[in-house]
Amino acid sequence: MMNISKILVVIDPKKNNDILVSRARRFALIYGASVELYVAAYSSAIESSYWFDKEGLEKAHEGYLHGKQVWLSGIVKALKGAGVQAEGCVELVKPLHRAVLDRCENVKADLIMMQAEHHSVMVRALFTNADWHLIRESNVPLMFVNNNEWGSHVNVAAAVDPLHADSQPEGLDDQLLETAHDLACRLPAELHVIHAYEPIPSGVIAEFDAIIADYEIYRDKVRDRHREELDELLKRNVESSTIVHFEEGIPARVLPQVVSEAEIDLIVMGAISRSGIDKFFLGSTAERVIDHLRCDILILK
Structure with a gap:
């Protein structure tokens, strides 16, 4: 926090x-x-x-x-x-x-x-x-x-990506959740957690359908893996009553949509470092969405 x-x-x-x-x-x-x-x-x-x-x-x-x-x-x-x-x-x-x-x-x-x-x-x-x-x-x-003015009811969200832990500072997702949870207690606000994931779309790679014969089974396995990692992250940091948005889709599209539909007032996001680059970047997903998030944005490293 x-x-x-x-x-x-x-x-x-x-x-x-x-x-x-x-x-x-x-x-x-x-x-x-x-x-x-x-x-x-x-x-x-x-x-x-x-x-x-x-x-x-x-x-x-x-x-x-x-x-x-x-x-x-x-x-x-x-x-x-x-x-x-x-x-x-x-x-x-x-x-x-x-x-x-x-x-x-x-x-x-x-x-x-x-x-x-x-x-x-x-x-x-x-x-x-x-x-x-x-x-x-x-x-x-x-x-x-x-x-945007904040009303009497405030919504705070943490955008997490537990399966990409190797490409971000150690413990960043935990830090995002701890900070969002702390803010929700202090403001006070309702706490949301957002995780959007995208299995490799069928047809993107020419040989993909041949390599993976049953795409739906693969898709289910990807969803289950993301859900398991997310549940483990949530268990460490937030109460079971936290509102969780677990969405399949391109994060660059899903995040702005969830922010709009759930009327999020503040989203907590993380900055990550790309290999070979000595400066911090938000990462490709956040770089594509930040201009489309019509809410306050808190960036942690």
Whole structure:
């Protein structure tokens, strides 16, 4: 489970941050954590307006930072009024992901919270965005907050994959379940567990049908193996009353569907490391689904 004493909340002055701040307040209160609201301020318009005027550029930067600090102080004051130990920081830095990672290390934050970004396939294919950099490089849990209000009834889910334990950090699925269970107790919320699996579809490999004469028997064996591993994982970590979604299908399609149908508010997922690559990735399944999950996403490593 997570031990949180400091939350770094990445604020974007160009967006409405009300729900992000509300979520940070809620997490700060349930964990007894302090909050730093962080603005990595940079204005390309200012930079381009003072090419040959160093003194003018410095004054413009000072005015820009002062305006953001005054604006941020209002949010900090509101958090303090709600009983949260809070402070704000504005820095003139870029790129965003590097600034956030450095600030996280400097203040020893245990959790980074920021608004979720949804990018088109074209944009993601051409540009590496700040959120993907953070997913790959952050050493602390990341929570991407969607612009959805939480109602009085909250649903938390853990997405697990017990049969792929060899390709992920040891005990990651247990960590996901422990964290989701802890959150469900603290918020409080109803706990869900999601496991989607896909047997090799008939016809994908030309010789597959010849190798395995009875595909249905093979399919049943695959299902039973996944169910056995999942049941063992659940037995170690959660109560029998936990709602379990055990679904056959492509995980990239199943996860968003379950999240939508079960009205999941927060899903806990894991980051895994691919062999031959020295940075952390979410893994192919999660990379395909994260932009389609219209709920908060908590990523653990």
